[in-house]
Amino acid sequence: MGALQCRRGRTPLRRPRLLAASRRRVGVQPSAEPAHAPIHQSLVSRLVGVRTGAPLYGLSHRAGLSHGQSLGSASLRSHLRSQPFVCTTLRAAEPRTHHLSVGPERYPHRASRESRGLPAGHRQQHHDAPCQVAECEDPRGRNPPLHASWSDAAPRDAGGHESSELPHRLEARLRGHWSDPRCLGALPATRAPAVLHPRRVDLLHRHAAVLVPPGLTLNLKLEPGRLLRRYKRFLADVELADGRVVQAHCPNTGSMKTLLDLPRRAWVEHRPSPQRKLHWTLVLLETARGGWALVDTSRPNAVVQEGVLRGVVPQLVPASPIVRERGPEGVKKRFDLFFADESGRRVWVEIKNVTMDSSLRKGRSDFPDSVTQRGREHLELLTQLARAGDRAVQFFLLSRTDCDAVGLARDIDPAYAAALEDAQAGGVEVLAHRLVIDPRRLLLGEAVPIEH
DNA sequence: AATAAAGCTCGGGATTGATG
DNA sequence: CATCAATCCCGAGCTTTATT
Numbered sequence: 284m285g286a287l288q289c290r291r292g293r294t295p296l297r298r299p300r301l302l303a304a305s306r307r308r309v310g311v312q313p314s315a316e317p318a319h320a321p322i323h324q325s326l327v328s329r330l331v332g333v334r335t336g337a338p339l340y341g342l343s344h345r346a347g348l349s350h351g352q353s354l355g356s357a358s359l360r361s362h363l364r365s366q367p368f369v370c371t372t373l374r375a376a377e378p379r380t381h382h383l384s385v386g387p388e389r390y391p392h393r394a395s396r397e398s399r400g401l402p403a404g405h406r407q408q409h410h411d412a413p414c415q416v417a418e419c420e421d422p423r424g425r426n427p428p429l430h431a432s433w434s435d436a437a438p439r440d441a442g443g444h445e446s447s448e449l450p451h452r453l454e455a456r457l458r459g460h461w462s463d464p465r466c467l468g469a470l471p472a473t474r475a476p477a478v479l480h481p482r483r484v485d486l487l488h489r490h491a492a493v494l495v496p497p498g499l500t501l502n503l504k505l506e507p508g509r510l511l512r513r514y515k516r517f518l519a520d521v522e523l524a525d526g527r528v529v530q531a532h533c534p535n536t537g538s539m540k541t542l543l544d545l546p547r548r549a550w551v552e553h554r555p556s557p558q559r560k561l562h563w564t565l566v567l568l569e570t571a572r573g574g575w576a577l578v579d580t581s582r583p584n585a586v587v588q589e590g591v592l593r594g595v596v597p598q599l600v601p602a603s604p605i606v607r608e609r610g611p612e613g614v615k616k617r618f619d620l621f622f623a624d625e626s627g628r629r630v631w632v633e634i635k636n637v638t639m640d641s642s643l644r645k646g647r648s649d650f651p652d653s654v655t656q657r658g659r660e661h662l663e664l665l666t667q668l669a670r671a672g673d674r675a676v677q678f679f680l681l682s683r684t685d686c687d688a689v690g691l692a693r694d695i696d697p698a699y700a701a702a703l704e705d706a707q708a709g710g711v712e713v714l715a716h717r718l719v720i721d722p723r724r725l726l727l728g729e730a731v732p733i734e735h
Numbered sequence: 736a737a738t739a740a741a742g743c744t745c746g747g748g749a750t751t752g753a754t755g
Numbered sequence: 756c757a758t759c760a761a762t763c764c765c766g767a768g769c770t771t772t773a774t775t
Contacts, residue, residue, distance in 0.1 A: 516751055517761045532761055536751035560761065580750080581763065608749095608764085617749095653751095 503724055505550035505566060513543060519565045521551050531563035535578045540652040540695075541640040542568045542576055550575075567720065572645070574685025575720050576638040582725060583636045583680045584619045586718060590727025591620070598714060599632065599676065600625055611673075616664055619678075630674040633661050637679050637689050637715075647734060648683055649692035651699055662702040662711070669710035677706065679715040681731050689715045690734040704735075 511528065512520040519533040531551050548569035555562040566579045577583070584607065591599045601622035610617040611631075620632035635658065641647035651658055665675035679689045693700040707713055717728035 515760050516753080517759095534750090534762070536760095538751090558762090564762085657750095 508549050508551050509546045510549040511546050529563050531565045532561040533565045535580045538653040572685045576683035586725050586727050587634050595727045628674050632676040634678045636682050638682050647688045647690050648686040649690045651696050654696045659699050659702045662706045665711045666706045666709040675711045677713045682718045688732045688734050
């Protein structure tokens, strides 16, 4: 329950009675809604959150929260990301006309449009937009199938020009997704409530989401290079294919043992941004035997969460939203995933990225790659939780393509190895799955054996 | 005008080990 | 033992916008 904290100082919220009221106001007849209506609001917003990881534009209060709950946008995003919906089919629907009317004529006391450099007389009228419909199902069958539809047209201003209110980052997102043949569709979100407000249920079919097949949110946009140097924890020099040497961010502060005989082939991601000092990120490194290893430690948690939602891990079947980075009450430590299973037991999952060549045999990858006091403490806490009746899971993600088993690096950290054995004896479940490194994306693969 | 709810910005925590 | 390195993520606090 900790995930859904009430926002400070807010009065409890009234659930808006949306559908009938706003239809009446805007003059849209229910019968005018095509076959895929009605769209259940809370389900639509879950849908929005699930596959995208995208910002939720204007939908968050429909998160299916109970009366009186309100979330900050950040925790809401993670709440929605964890909902288990998968988009299965896509078909086209009829174009429709959207009637919108906003602007300073109605709200003359608002000066903000000018302050943002928007035209003062802005008035959004209407436009016809081709729509598409997605049919979605809950892979666990707990929720009825969904239909959602959207248009890919940008909002228009009075002159019929694309509204300047469509944020550039959204445009970029849409361009990227629409150009991907595997993309089932994208709902063009607009961040401007003036254009698209959640209470306008008649506009629900324009609502924003990017509906993508499993794993696409774990997209990779990689360029080949050679890792020349790794230094100061976060930095790496990478030579690109054209000979340029760039400074890249190394998102792995660990030892990366067995992966740092240099130079070696690498894949880097180019993500320029004013927020970033380094526009390149080191993601994959070639292993000694020509496989690939994921060294970007920001990705494994998302991979495992996505896989769990798709049902890849039979032991882990969430019956509640998955919460990231949460710890038990009164404990400073956090676990990577937390949810309730179908019997209502609390499940804590700690994920470890396993990339080190085993010193014992080829084809095996061992953990840890350096002494890890933190990891041991996590194990001890997991053991306590298991003894107290919760489910506690140590999940090893085998993040290299040339291995088929994970093991313990007893020689590197005997205390950790002992702690893992204690944990297992104490009821901690130890699981290991392979990471599938597709050139375009990351996916959680099948289980692999754990050797002792 | 009052209120609900959205978006935005900012800053802190977390990550790890080398270095002074 | 504090500091530093780059990034991501989140929440707090604030602003903006729509609705009644």
